[in-house]
Amino acid sequence: MTSQNTKTEMLSGAAMVIRALADEGVEYLYGYPGGAVLHIYDALFQQSKVKHVLVRHEQAATHMADAYARASGKAGVVLVTSGPGATNAVTGIATAYMDSIPMVVLTGQVMSHLIGEDAFQETDMLGISRPIVKHNMSVRRPEDIPYLIKKAFYIAQSGRPGPVVLDIPKDMTMPNERYPYQYPESIKLRSYNPTAAGHPGQIKKAVTALLKAKRPVIYAGGGVIMGQASDELTALARKLNYPVTNTLMGLGAYPAADRQFVGMLGMHGSYEANMTMHHADVILAVGARFDDRVTNNTKKFCPDATIIHIDIDPASISKTINAHIPIVGLVKPVLSAMLAQLEQKKAQPDAPALATWWQQIDQWRAVHGGRYNSDTPVLKPQAVIEAVSRITQGEAYVTSDVGQHQMFAAQYYQFNKPNRWINSGGLGTMGFGLPAAMGVKLNYPDADVICVTGEGSIQMNIQELSTCKQYGLGVKIINLNNGYLGMVKQWQDMNYESRYASSYMDSLPDFVKLAEAYGHVGIRVTKPEELQPALERAFATKDQLVFLDIHVDPKEHVYPMQVPGGAINEMFLSKTKRT
Amino acid sequence: MRHIISVLLENEPGSLARVVGLFAQRGYNIDSLTVAPTEDATMSRLTLVTHGNDQVIEQITKQLHKLIEVVKLQDLSESAHVERELMLIKVKATSNELRDEVKRCADIFRGQIIDVTAKTFTIQVVGTSDKLDAFIEALKGSAIIEVVRSGVSGIARGEKTLAL
Numbered sequence: 001m002t003s004q005n006t007k008t009e010m011l012s013g014a015a016m017v018i019r020a021l022a023d024e025g026v027e028y029l030y031g032y033p034g035g036a037v038l039h040i041y042d043a044l045f046q047q048s049k050v051k052h053v054l055v056r057h058e059q060a061a062t063h064m065a066d067a068y069a070r071a072s073g074k075a076g077v078v079l080v081t082s083g084p085g086a087t088n089a090v091t092g093i094a095t096a097y098m099d100s101i102p103m104v105v106l107t108g109q110v111m112s113h114l115i116g117e118d119a120f121q122e123t124d125m126l127g128i129s130r131p132i133v134k135h136n137m138s139v140r141r142p143e144d145i146p147y148l149i150k151k152a153f154y155i156a157q158s159g160r161p162g163p164v165v166l167d168i169p170k171d172m173t174m175p176n177e178r179y180p181y182q183y184p185e186s187i188k189l190r191s192y193n194p195t196a197a198g199h200p201g202q203i204k205k206a207v208t209a210l211l212k213a214k215r216p217v218i219y220a221g222g223g224v225i226m227g228q229a230s231d232e233l234t235a236l237a238r239k240l241n242y243p244v245t246n247t248l249m250g251l252g253a254y255p256a257a258d259r260q261f262v263g264m265l266g267m268h269g270s271y272e273a274n275m276t277m278h279h280a281d282v283i284l285a286v287g288a289r290f291d292d293r294v295t296n297n298t299k300k301f302c303p304d305a306t307i308i309h310i311d312i313d314p315a316s317i318s319k320t321i322n323a324h325i326p327i328v329g330l331v332k333p334v335l336s337a338m339l340a341q342l343e344q345k346k347a348q349p350d351a352p353a354l355a356t357w358w359q360q361i362d363q364w365r366a367v368h369g370g371r372y373n374s375d376t377p378v379l380k381p382q383a384v385i386e387a388v389s390r391i392t393q394g395e396a397y398v399t400s401d402v403g404q405h406q407m408f409a410a411q412y413y414q415f416n417k418p419n420r421w422i423n424s425g426g427l428g429t430m431g432f433g434l435p436a437a438m439g440v441k442l443n444y445p446d447a448d449v450i451c452v453t454g455e456g457s458i459q460m461n462i463q464e465l466s467t468c469k470q471y472g473l474g475v476k477i478i479n480l481n482n483g484y485l486g487m488v489k490q491w492q493d494m495n496y497e498s499r500y501a502s503s504y505m506d507s508l509p510d511f512v513k514l515a516e517a518y519g520h521v522g523i524r525v526t527k528p529e530e531l532q533p534a535l536e537r538a539f540a541t542k543d544q545l546v547f548l549d550i551h552v553d554p555k556e557h558v559y560p561m562q563v564p565g566g567a568i569n570e571m572f573l574s575k576t577k578r579t
Numbered sequence: 580m581r582h583i584i585s586v587l588l589e590n591e592p593g594s595l596a597r598v599v600g601l602f603a604q605r606g607y608n609i610d611s612l613t614v615a616p617t618e619d620a621t622m623s624r625l626t627l628v629t630h631g632n633d634q635v636i637e638q639i640t641k642q643l644h645k646l647i648e649v650v651k652l653q654d655l656s657e658s659a660h661v662e663r664e665l666m667l668i669k670v671k672a673t674s675n676e677l678r679d680e681v682k683r684c685a686d687i688f689r690g691q692i693i694d695v696t697a698k699t700f701t702i703q704v705v706g707t708s709d710k711l712d713a714f715i716e717a718l719k720g721s722a723i724i725e726v727v728r729s730g731v732s733g734i735a736r737g738e739k740t741l742a743l
Contacts, residue, residue, distance in 0.1 A: 126593055131604045135647040136593075155647060190743065191589055191650040315641035318634070 011181040013142035014039035014173035015046075017106065020149040022049040023183040026077050028068070028442060029053070030061035034081025035121060036108025039173035041079075053442065053471060055435070056463040058085050062092020063432050063461075064439030066101050067399060070422045071440045073228055075102035075156045082108040082170075083121030087128065091429060093163045094132040098426025099249060100226060102161035104152045105129075109138065112169040125167050134162030139172040143179040147187075154187045159194030160313040161226055194312065198329030198337065206284070206308045206325045207341045213282035214353035215304075215360075216242045219265065222249030222425065223287015223311060223331050230254070230418040232335035233286060239342055240349050243361055245273040247288050249425040252415035257394065262361060263370075266294040267562050268407045271368035271571060271579075274560070276361055277302055278569035285309045287331045290321040291426075300567035310334050368560060368573050370411060378553040379528045381405065381480045385412035388450060388478060391535050396448035397422060397440045401433035401457030404486035405478075407558040409452040431460030437475040438468060448476065448539065455481040455508055465518040468545045476538050477547045479511060482554040490557045494572075515547035525550040581610070582636050583655040583662060583733045585741050586625040589648040590616055597646050598625065607631065607639050611664075611708075611730030622650065622743075626732050628708075653741045655733045662733035665703065666711045667693070669725040670718055672700040681721055688714045699724065 011019060017040050021029065030053045033041045044052055055061045058080045065076025080089050086107040096103045110119040126136050135155045137148055145168075152164040210216065224233050230253050237244045237260055244254040245265040254261055263270030265277055277283065283305045288294070295301045298320050309316075309323035310331055317326040327334055372382045385408050388396075394414040399422040400406040406423055415421045422440065424432040437451035451458075458479055468475060480486075488503040512522030521544050525534045531550070538546040560571040563578065572578045588594050595614055602609050610628040617624045629639060636654065643649055655662070672678045678700070685692060685702045688710065694701035704714050708731060715726065735741065 127596070130593075130597060130600050138592075189647070192647050313645070315638065315645055319638060 008180040008182060010178040012039070012043065012173065012175045012178055013139075013145055014043040014175055016142070016145040016179070016181050017149065017168065017173065018043045018047060018050055019181060020146045020183055021077060022047070024149065024153055026050055029077050029079050030055060030064040030439070031079035032058050032061060032081065032085055034085045034108060036082035036110060036170045037079060037085075037168070039170065039175055040106075040108070040168070042175065052079075053467070055467050057461065058088035059092050059431065060435035060438070060461050060464045060467065062089045062103070062105065063095065063429075063435035064442070065103050066092060066096045067422050067436035067439035068443050069096070069101045069103055070225075071397060071419050072443065073226065073419070075104050075153055075161075076439065078103065078105040080105070080107055081121065082110055082125070083123045085121075086125040087123055090128060090132070091431075093129055093165065095424050095427045095429045095432060096163040097132045097134070099222060099424065100161050101163065102156040103163040104149075104156050105163060105165045107165060107167050109167045109169040111171045112140070113171070115169065125165060129165045132163070133165050134160075136165035136167065138167040139169065142172045142174075142177065145172065146181060146183045150184045151187050151189075155192065159192075195328050196330050196333060198310065198327040198334040200337070202325060202327045203334060203337050204341065206327060207338055207345065209282055209306055209308060209325060210240065210284060211345070211347045211349055213242075214350055215279055215281045215357050216240070216284070217276045217280040217282075218242050218244045218254075218284045218286065219247070219277065219288055220244060220250045220253045220286045221247040221288025224250055224253035225418045227287055227312070227331040228418075229287070229332035229335055232332055232339065236335055236339050236342070239339065241354060242284075242349070243276050243358075245269070245277065247291070247294060247425075248410055248423070250288060251410060251421040252418040255416040256414040257416050262365070264410055265568070266291075267296070268411065268558050268560065270370065270411070271560050271573065272361055272364040274562070274568045274571060275364045278567060279360070280305045282306050283308065285311075285323070286335065287311060289316045289319070292320070294568075295321060296562045296568050296570070297565050302568065372556075372559075376553065377528070379525070379531060379551065381408045381482070381552040381556055382412050383528070384478065384480060384531060384550055384552060385409055385452065387531055387535055388452075389413045391539055392448050392450070396420065396450050397437070397444065398450045398452060399423065399433045399436035399440065400451070401453040401460075402428045402430045403454050403457060404490065404556070404558050405452050405454045405457070405480040407487075408480070411558075430457040433457060434461050434464050434475070434477065437477075438464060438471075438473050441473045441475050442471060450476045450478055452478045452480065454486060455479060455483065455505060455511070456485045462514070465515065465520060465545070469519045472543065473545060474541070474543050475545050477545070479547065479549045480552050481508070481511070481549055482552050482556070483508065484554050486554075486556075487558070493557065511547055511549035515545070520545040520547055522547045522549065580632070580636075581628065581630045581656065583660070583731060584627045584629065584640065584643070584652060585655050585733060586627065586643060586652040587617070587650040587741060587743070588614075588623045588625055589650060590621050590623045591648060594623070594648040595625070597648060598627075598643065601642055601646065602629075605638070605642060607635065611728075613730040613732050619743075626730070628731050650743065651741055653735065655735060658739065659736040660733050661736060662707055662731050663705055664708050664711055664731045665705050665729040666714070667701060667703055667727045668715070668718065668723060669699055669701045671698065671722040671724060673698050677721060681718065684714070684717050684721075688717070690714065
């Protein structure tokens with residue numbers, strides 16, 4: 001804000017929208033114009049602080065904003081028009097909601113006097129988005145715009161983050177009607193005050209329980225990433241020398257290369273992570289929500305464990321699994337408080353018990369250890385991810401779509417830093433990967449940004465290759481092409497006697513030519529020996545998008561895989577072996 | 580178990596839809612729901628009767644609390660409280676015999692006849708939901724024409740309050 005200017009500025013509603021975003025520090029706005037937001041687009045055109053990225057489909061705008069938020073921790077911002085513009089954004093809003101990602105979505109709306117009359121491009125966006133937002137609001141007076149935008153950011157970014165939709169009727173943005181503009185510095189709501197610090201008594205209890213543990217495990221989720229508490233988590237785990245498992249959303253919260261890391265847990269978690277959880281006597285759950293893809297059968301879940309659960313959302317505590325020591329608060333201050341107490345306490349972890357526990361864990365590590373049959377003439381998808389991990393030294397931003405390739409990326413890419421692994425964990429949105437990679441690349445132009453995808457998922461937002469060209473987004477696409485919707489096929493192999501109902505994709509495009517048609521570089525890899533040179537060439541090509549169409553073994557399955565309805569320790573380890 | 584949950588809600592467009600939507604979305608039961616502004620016009624008070632086991636009720640109160648527009652809430656049934664429901668019931672009153680019987684019954688339940696025509700009585704009864712159920716049961720023989728119930732309103736006894 002211009003502090004030297006003492007006179008209140010008079011701005012139109014449209015100008016206020018853009019000015020408020022600029023005052024909020026927003027650099028990029030992802031969107032698509034249309035009738036109801038034309039005044040706002042005109043205001044956008046007349047300034048240079050907030051830059052607009054024109055996508056090819058509104059869903060991509062939401063995923064770009066979402067991925068920016070996942071990488072930076074700050075809310076991504078979307079601008080779409082009413083009706084189809086807004087409904088096209090719905091999948092992206094739901095994706096952000098399921099993974100607690102801060103996002104502000106500005107949707108155009110028809111003139112307020114037309115609302116409810118089935119006007120052209122009218123849709124009840126507040127009604128449609130209600131179950132998939134943290135909050136939604138509509139503008140009823142243009143002068144409220146600065147307050148409502150501040151409120152949207154405050155709600156989206158505080159407490160358990162989430163998407164907020166602000167619906168803006170066109171007549172709230174008339175260019176010739178001006179109102180006093182002042183952007184609020186902060187917002188206070190009587191009905192919303194998220195807890196920050198955890199209850200000291202509960203924290204004390206938790207530390208005591210942790211120190212008494214003989215078979216402890218730390219189970220860390222996406223809350224550690226969004227709560228920027230990776231350092232605290234790492235310090236706590238190292239101080240205690242306890243094993244750590246990360247959820248799909250939590251990968252990178254604890255460094256994958258560390259000896260104490262036992263891998264991801266859950267449906268396709270590592271054997272050792274799932275075994276460690278099942279046999280644990282104390283589980284410290286940090287910013288994780290005992291999702292059904294983690295617990296498997298809740299009735300059989302970790303029978304011996306005392307559960308300490310730190311979460312910012314009280315509703316996540318004891319929702320599916322009863323917590324014995326619940327702590328409501330932001331993970332960062334709670335973990336800091338726990339660390340401080342550990343420093344003060346004379347009590348140490350039970351060293352002999354811990355030594356026995358680590359021996360046991362090391363035995364589990366030897367059982368499966370992520371091994372796959374690599375001695376074949378066909379390229380294995382796991383080998384591709386391992387090679388990508390090596391060549392980028394675990395430093396790249398990796399986005400993914402949904403399916404087998406997503407699980408291979410989660411299992412075989414070594415995430416040593418938080419905010420580097422960007423995938424749709426909760427909603428499982430195919431089509432997420434490419435726009436997500438674009439959102440990251442735009443904001444981190446010097447970083448390697450990889451989209452791990454499959455020939456099914458990539459086609460759900462393939463049109464964004466055009467946006468990549470327009471903005472020079474040198475994303476590296478790793479297309480694990482097996483000609484099948486791999487995860488669907490895997491389930492059909494395992495549960496439907498290999499009846500491949502609609503899981504084979506006939507008539508695939510020539511992805512190399514397709515990439516070239518959009519003005520990018522395309523490379524096809526069909527043999528194992530072609531992989532390394534192709535990757536080297538791709539990562540040496542700094543300023544261009546490289547589409548690597550990598551033909552991998554169509555018969556490969558993702559293992560371990562939990563047995564349906566079983567406990568967390570009941571897994572298939574290969575096509576022929578189960579626990 | 581039956582629970583009565585009282586909610587103070589920002590009186591804004593769409594806030595009621597959010598509460599109702601939450602119940603539909605998460606598969607919780609609503610047995611009755613009443614809502615109206617309080618003495619402070621910016622705030623509504625909502626009384627919701629639901630049922631479920633302890634875990635479900637805990638989730639209901641937590642999820643309600645998560646709604647941005649929910650200011651405060653209280654599970655009234657956890658402690659001493661007063662609850663009332665209002666019912667208007669229209670019955671056939673076509674003969675003297677029937678009119679006398681309905682009148683007697685209404686007196687027993689401290690109901691008031693608030694509208695009379697040659698063929699009908701309309702009676703107002705206030706009480707707990709059980710009492711209203713019992714009144715309906717008592718009038719079953721007299722050909723009920725129409726029933727409208729307000730749903731439960733409740734308030735904690737004594738010093739306990741749900742206010743800002």
